[in-house]
Each structure stands twice: as C-alpha cells, then as structure tokens.
Amino acid sequence: MSTPPSASETDRTDGSPVRIGALVPLSRPGWAEAGRHLLAGIELAVRDVNDAGGIVGRPLELVVRDTAADPQRAAAAVDELARLGVAALAGEYHSVVARAAAARADALGLPFLCSSAVLDALTEQPTDWVARLAPPQSRGWQLYADFLLGAGHDRIAVAAQPSVYWASGTRILRDHLAPRGGTVVELDMSALTPAAVCDELVGSGATALLLLVGHPDPAVPIVEAVRRDQRLAGIMIGAPAGQPEFAAWATLLGDDGAGIPFLRYLPERLGPLGARVGTTLRERLAEAPSFVAFEGYDTVAVLADVLRRQGADRARIAMSWPRVVVEGTRGQIRFSRMPGISVWQWARTPIQVVDRDPAEPDRFRILHAG
Numbered sequence: 223m224s225t226p227p228s229a230s231e232t233d234r235t236d237g238s239p240v241r242i243g244a245l246v247p248l249s250r251p252g253w254a255e256a257g258r259h260l261l262a263g264i265e266l267a268v269r270d271v272n273d274a275g276g277i278v279g280r281p282l283e284l285v286v287r288d289t290a291a292d293p294q295r296a297a298a299a300v301d302e303l304a305r306l307g308v309a310a311l312a313g314e315y316h317s318v319v320a321r322a323a324a325a326r327a328d329a330l331g332l333p334f335l336c337s338s339a340v341l342d343a344l345t346e347q348p349t350d351w352v353a354r355l356a357p358p359q360s361r362g363w364q365l366y367a368d369f370l371l372g373a374g375h376d377r378i379a380v381a382a383q384p385s386v387y388w389a390s391g392t393r394i395l396r397d398h399l400a401p402r403g404g405t406v407v408e409l410d411m412s413a414l415t416p417a418a419v420c421d422e423l424v425g426s427g428a429t430a431l432l433l434l435v436g437h438p439d440p441a442v443p444i445v446e447a448v449r450r451d452q453r454l455a456g457i458m459i460g461a462p463a464g465q466p467e468f469a470a471w472a473t474l475l476g477d478d479g480a481g482i483p484f485l486r487y488l489p490e491r492l493g494p495l496g497a498r499v500g501t502t503l504r505e506r507l508a509e510a511p512s513f514v515a516f517e518g519y520d521t522v523a524v525l526a527d528v529l530r531r532q533g534a535d536r537a538r539i540a541m542s543w544p545r546v547v548v549e550g551t552r553g554q555i556r557f558s559r560m561p562g563i564s565v566w567q568w569a570r571t572p573i574q575v576v577d578r579d580p581a582e583p584d585r586f587r588i589l590h591a592g
Contacts, residue, residue, distance in 0.1 A: 239283035240276075240534050242525055243303035245296055245314040245323055252291035253437065255468045256315045256514050260337060261286065262506050263518025264312060266499065271526045278530055282522075289314060293322035300326040300334075309534035310335065312521045315514060317341040317359070317387045324352045324565070333539040335525055336565070337517040341387060345564045353543045353557050353566035355517055355524075359387075360394050360562070362485050362573050366462045367398040369483065369575045369590040370430060375458060376404040379428035381419055381435055381444055383411045388434040391462065395432075411435055416447035423454055430458040433482075437465040442474050449478045460484070467512045472583050480580040483589055486513045489552050489572040490588060496551035510584075513552075520550035 244264050247257035264284065271282045285308060287299035296319045303311060310333040314320040320339030327334035328349045336344065336352060340359040345352055370378060378395065382388045396406040407426045409419055423431060431448060433441050441461070448454050461484045465471055471479050492500060499519050503511035525539075527548045532538040543557045543566035557566040575590040 237280055239281045240529055241283045241285055241306065241308045242522070243299070243306070243308040243311045244284055244286045245289050245299060245311060245319075246286060247291050247315050247319070248288040249290045251436075252289060252319075253315060255470050256338070256512070257288075259468070259507065259512045259515040260313060260315055260518040262503055262511070263499075263515035263520075264337075264522050265518075266502055266506065267519040267522030267526070271522065277526065277534075282526060282529075289316070289319050289323075291316045291319055293319050296320075296323045297326040299323070300330065300332065304330045304332050309333070309529060309536060310525055310539055312525060313337050313518065314339055317344075318385065320344060321386075324349075327351055331536060331540075333536055335521050337521045338514055341390060342563055348559075348564045350543070350566070351540045352564075353524075353546075353568075355520055355555070355568050355571065356487060357571040357573055358560065358563050358567065359390055362487075363391055363394040363462055364398045365573055365590065365592045366460070366483075366485055366575055367395050367404070368592075370460070371399070371402055371404060372590065373458070375430040376402075377407065377426070377428045378404065378430050378432060379407045379409055379423055379426050380432045381409045381411050381414070381440075383435045383440075387463075391434055411440060416440060416443040419444055420447050420451045420454060423448070423457060428457070430460055433459065433461045433465065434463065438470070438474055441465050442471075445475055445478055445482070458483075464513075466578055467514075469509045472578065477580065477583060480578040480583040483575050483577045486574050486576055486586075487552070487571050488513045488516065488574060490574070490591065492551065493549075493553075495549060499551045516551045520548075520552065520555060523550055524548050524555055 246261045268282050268284050289296040315338040317339040320336050324344045328351045334352045336354040338356050340356045342358045342360050435441050459482045464484045466482050466484050503515045528542050532542050548555045558569050560567045576586045579585040579587050
C-alpha cells in the first residue's frame with residue numbers, strides 16, 4: 223500500500239465534510255435508469271447518515287460523477303475525485319466501467335466499494351483497495367443455469383453482443399451446463415437482425431433464448447420479434463443481466479415483457495431496515511425501487527461505518543474491509559476472499575431468479591433462489 227495521508231489531512235475535527243465520490247451512469251449510452259436508482263439509494267443513505275450525526279460530527283458529502291458507461295471517462299473521474307480529496311469511492315453499475323475504475327483506484331491507493339458490477343475479474347491482480355457488494359458473475363449466472371436445467375432447458379441459445387461482460391457470461395453458462403448435459407448456441411448480434419435471430423432459433427433446437435444484449439436496443443426489438451413469431455411460441459426468453467427489473471421494460475413491452483426470468487439481488491423478505499428504506503425509495507423514485515437502489519444504500523451504510531471507526535485515512539479504510547460487520551438492507555454484510563475473485567467480496571449476497579407475472583406484470587414472481 224502507498225504511504226497514507228497524515229492524520230492532519232484525514233482525521234480533522236473541525237466539522238469539515240468527509241467526502242466520498244460516487245460513480246454513476248446517468249446519461250446514454252449508460253443505462254441511465256439503473257444509474258438513477260443507484261444514485262437514489264446512495265443519496266438516501268447519505269441523508270440518513272447525516273441525520274444521525276454524520277461521521278463523528280462531520281457531515282458526509284457526496285461528489286457525483288456521471289460515467290455514461292465509458293471506461294475512460296470513469297478512470298478520469300477517479301483521478302479527479304482523488305485530487306478532490308475524497309476518502310473513498312462508491313457506486314458504478316456497468317461491469318466493464320467498474321473494472322476501469324477499480325484499476326485506477328488500485329493504482330492511486332483510493333478505496334473503492336463497488337455497488338453493482340459483477341465481473342469476476344474486477345481487477346487483474348488481487349488488491350486490498352477494492353471491495354464489492356454485488357455477487358461475482360460466476361455465482362449468479364451458475365445459479366441461473368441451474369434454474370434453466372431445473373425448468374427443463376438443456377439447449378440454450380444466447381443472443382450476444384461483443385463485450386467482455388457478455389463473453390464472460392456465455393463462458394460461465396457453457397462451462398456450468400456442459401457437465402450436466404446442457405449446450406449453448408451462440409447468436410452473434412453484431413451480424414443478426416431480430417428477424418434473423420428468429421430464423422436462427424427455428425433451426426437451432428433451443429428451447430430458451432437468453433438476451434445478452436443492451437437495453438432498450440436491441441433487447442426490446444428481439445423480444446417483440448420472438449413474441450410475434452408463431453414458429454417460436456414455445457420458446458422461453460430469459461435475461462440474466464436483469465433488464466426486466468426496471469419500469470421502462472414494462473412500459474416499452476407491456477405484456478410481452480412478462481415471463482422473462484432474470485437475476486436480482488434481494489432476499490425473499492426484507493427486514494425492518496430494508497422495508498423502511500424501500501418505502502422511502504419508492505417515494506423518491508415515484509416507482510418501485512430496484513435491487514440496484516438497495517445496493518446504493520448499502521454501499522454508503524458500509525462506508526459510513528468504516529469511516530466512523532477508522533476515520534478518513536485511505537489506507538486504514540482499505541485495511542478494514544475484512545473487519546466490516548454491517549447490517550444492510552438485504553442482510554448482514556461481511557467481506558472475505560473468495561477463490562478466483564481479486565477483490566474483497568460480500569460472499570452471501572442474496573440472489574433470486576424472478577420474472578414479471580404474466581397475469582400482473584407489475585408483480586415479481588420468485589422462481590429460484592440461492
């Protein structure tokens with residue numbers, strides 16, 4: 223680790239703010255709806271921390287930067303936030319962007335608690351500077367593969383765009399399904415239109431199509447094309463990355479968007495804190511909060527606890543990850559080292575496979591959990 227800042231710089235008692243930086247996708251081509259939910263959770267937690275007395279009498283101050291799903295923009299934001307003197311970084315939704323931010327934070331010696339991104343290899347080498355709340359992609363997508371097999375689907379088509387994230391997801395699915403008799407058929411969305419996807423599906427023998435693509439385009443046109451193709455009346459559509467979680471999905475697709483299983487990171491029942499936070503988030507967002515909003519809240523809850531115990535010294539914050547024990551909105555949060563994961567990881571993040579109920583698309587059905 224780099225030499226920590228002096229106590230005079232980091233542990234001031236003059237009532238000056240303790241600043242944390244927030245990386246959030248708030249504009250296109252970023253998934254701005256996810257970013258809005260993430261920021262709502264972060265902002266609510268900051269408000270709650272300050273209402274409870276702040277960080278040992280010092281207010282917690284948020285410095286927000288829009289990453290717009292751009293890795294270079296995110297890395298530049300990390301540089302800027304480090305110069306501004308933030309004690310730690312929070313947030314980010316897109317995995318490829320979070321990876322760029324984590325690499326830069328690691329190089330600068332700036333603690334980063336990643337909220338939502340799931341790529342297993344968030345950093346190239348093991349680091350003490352980065353911790354993560356979302357589960358590793360391998361854990362979530364293996365659970366999704368188990369759901370598929372349990373539902374009778376052993377030949378799976380994936381409509382995938384070129385991306386490290388989508389390629390990683392495809393590999394996880396294939397590696398987990400193959401020993402269990404399952405196969406994966408890849409459909410390259412850099413070369414296929416939604417209509418061509420339907421034609422490929424007809425001859426593929428697949429009983430399920432997974433959308434490993436961006437939202438709303440081309441995810442929405444693909445769903446519309448498949449739903450309207452009589453040849454594919456029996457095929458299941460899935461979206462492990464969680465596109466149907468947000469209200470815009472239901473708005474754009476209506477009934478066509480129901481019955482599409484996806485991953486989300488919530489327990490079956492929220493405890494008292496989660497229920498209270500969920501009610502307030504619903505008021506702030508004017509819609510049901512997604513799991514991403516809860517991830518945002520939990521990120522600040524953890525950082526505030528660390529800051530109260532360790533002060534704003536960056537090195538002491540990073541060294542404290544393995545000692546975190548915080549009651550979050552979705553359960554007790556602790557970090558540990560997991561095989562193959564380069565960052566400090568919440569190992570018990572709740573995971574569900576859910577869909578929107580075809581009879582009531584605003585209601586979610588839990589299909590599988592782990």
